[in-house]
Amino acid sequence: MRPIRISLVVCLLFASVSFLHAQLVSGPMLGPVELRTARLWVEVKPGTTVDLWYWKQGELAAARRITRKTNAEQWFAPAAFDVVDLQPNTTYEYQFLFNNVLLRKPTRADGRFTTKVLWHWRQPAPDFSFLTGSCAYFNEPVYDRPGKPYGGDSSIFETMAKEKAAFMLWLGDNWYTREVDYYDHWGMWKRASRDRAMPVLQPFLKSTSHLAIWDDHDYGPNDASKDFILKETSRTVFSNYWLNTTYGMNGEGIYTLYSYGDVDVFMLDDRWWRSADNMPDSLNGQPNPNKRMWGPQQLEWLKNALLYSRAPFKIIANGSQVLNPVSPFDKLLNCPAEYQELMDFLQTHRVNGVVFLSGDRHHSEIIRLNRPGTYPLYDITVSPLTAGTHTFGGVEKNNPYRVYGLDEKQNYGRFSFTGPRGQRKMTVEFLGIKGEKLGEWSVGEQDLRTPR
Numbered sequence: 227m228r229p230i231r232i233s234l235v236v237c238l239l240f241a242s243v244s245f246l247h248a249q250l251v252s253g254p255m256l257g258p259v260e261l262r263t264a265r266l267w268v269e270v271k272p273g274t275t276v277d278l279w280y281w282k283q284g285e286l287a288a289a290r291r292i293t294r295k296t297n298a299e300q301w302f303a304p305a306a307f308d309v310v311d312l313q314p315n316t317t318y319e320y321q322f323l324f325n326n327v328l329l330r331k332p333t334r335a336d337g338r339f340t341t342k343v344l345w346h347w348r349q350p351a352p353d354f355s356f357l358t359g360s361c362a363y364f365n366e367p368v369y370d371r372p373g374k375p376y377g378g379d380s381s382i383f384e385t386m387a388k389e390k391a392a393f394m395l396w397l398g399d400n401w402y403t404r405e406v407d408y409y410d411h412w413g414m415w416k417r418a419s420r421d422r423a424m425p426v427l428q429p430f431l432k433s434t435s436h437l438a439i440w441d442d443h444d445y446g447p448n449d450a451s452k453d454f455i456l457k458e459t460s461r462t463v464f465s466n467y468w469l470n471t472t473y474g475m476n477g478e479g480i481y482t483l484y485s486y487g488d489v490d491v492f493m494l495d496d497r498w499w500r501s502a503d504n505m506p507d508s509l510n511g512q513p514n515p516n517k518r519m520w521g522p523q524q525l526e527w528l529k530n531a532l533l534y535s536r537a538p539f540k541i542i543a544n545g546s547q548v549l550n551p552v553s554p555f556d557k558l559l560n561c562p563a564e565y566q567e568l569m570d571f572l573q574t575h576r577v578n579g580v581v582f583l584s585g586d587r588h589h590s591e592i593i594r595l596n597r598p599g600t601y602p603l604y605d606i607t608v609s610p611l612t613a614g615t616h617t618f619g620g621v622e623k624n625n626p627y628r629v630y631g632l633d634e635k636q637n638y639g640r641f642s643f644t645g646p647r648g649q650r651k652m653t654v655e656f657l658g659i660k661g662e663k664l665g666e667w668s669v670g671e672q673d674l675r676t677p678r
Contacts, residue, residue: 257469360585
């Protein structure tokens with residue numbers, strides 16, 4: 227009888243492990259990792275109890291636990307964890323356990339992260355790189371438009387998971403709502419949950435920290451603006467599926483700031499306050515002050531945040547392009563009063579180091595805008611990750627403002643920051659599905675300074 231008993235125990239243990247694993251919907255995903263804190267995320271089935279165990283690398287016996295009990299009445303159950311009281315420049319490991327009624331302790335690491343180096347006043351700023359991209363479309367034929375599938379080769383995320391980058395910045399259209407999604411609350415949640423759970427994404431989600439802004443398709447319908455009636459739901463969904471440090475202010479918008487090393491990234495919201503595209507740009511020959519992309523609250527924050535920043539590179543990330551004068555599509559120039567307000571501010575206050583970063587366009591390019599008496603501004607567009615590609619044509623075919631262009635290619639961007647203090651350099655690489663280099667461009671901090 228003993229062999230039968232042993233087999234029964236083994237079967238029960240296997241069934242138990244399989245059941246526990248089945249509670250996980252997607253993740254884990256790593257959020258911002260700071261000097262003494264880190265954020266982690268998983269989505270589980272509603273009603274699941276989640277234990278996060280974490281420990282210094284090599285010190286499994288000293289593992290600590292954080293527990294979350296999800297609501298069984300919820301439609302979906304993403305869960306965020308704040309890991310605190312860590313040490314700078316230290317590697318930690320972690321494991322998630324589900325419905326752990328026997329209080330089993332961790333036996334292995336699901337993933338690991340390393341806290342930031344405390345370099346301020348002690349040593350030069352660290353060299354580092356981050357990844358970026360926009361427009362991630364996963365096909366779902368039953369709800370997609372008929373014809374050729376819009377989503378491309380999603381193995382690009384397997385390539386990105388192998389990168390050794392400090393973080394990934396998603397530039398919007400991080401998932402694509404369809405007609406079955408954006409007419410009701412449940413549909414908005416379902417799209418985020420379904421696309422986040424794609425198996426090809428899972429290794430990438432835990433390989434590095436992830437931060438995000440949105441554009442129209444993950445905010446709501448195509449070209450959605452401030453009139454979208456489910457905007458509050460969209461903001462709630464977004465803040466439940468990403469781990470940004472903050473989401474706007476006063477309960478509005480999703481804008482925030484993220485700093486890494488000596489680089490500040492101003493992550494803007496181009497939808498919450500956005501005027502309808504059909505609102506006229508001008509009235510009686512003058513810029514229409516009511517035609518907005520960012521809105522007064524956000525723009526006021528951006529101005530003050532730029533003045534406060536001492537970073538040699540101040541990257542303003544936005545879902546839509548900002549500078550491209552030739553584009554017939556979404557851009558800040560379509561809101562001329564707001565555009566001019568920002569341009570005047572940068573010039574008057576001699577704000578150095580500004581570079582724009584955008585997505586949306588289904589091609590990648592770098593736009594250069596010369597400014598009399600000061601340094602040129604650049605708008606670096608990285609798109610698409612997996613969505614359909616675009617071909618340069620019409621008025622944009624030979625855009626005189628373009629200093630680099632890449633069309634008809636899925637791609638992601640790698641931004642690297644190197645060099646000694648006062649001579650830092652930003653290198654931008656455009657990389658293909660298999661990580662092949664498709665293009666490269668660089669600029670030094672000295673090239674982004676107002677002449678004395």
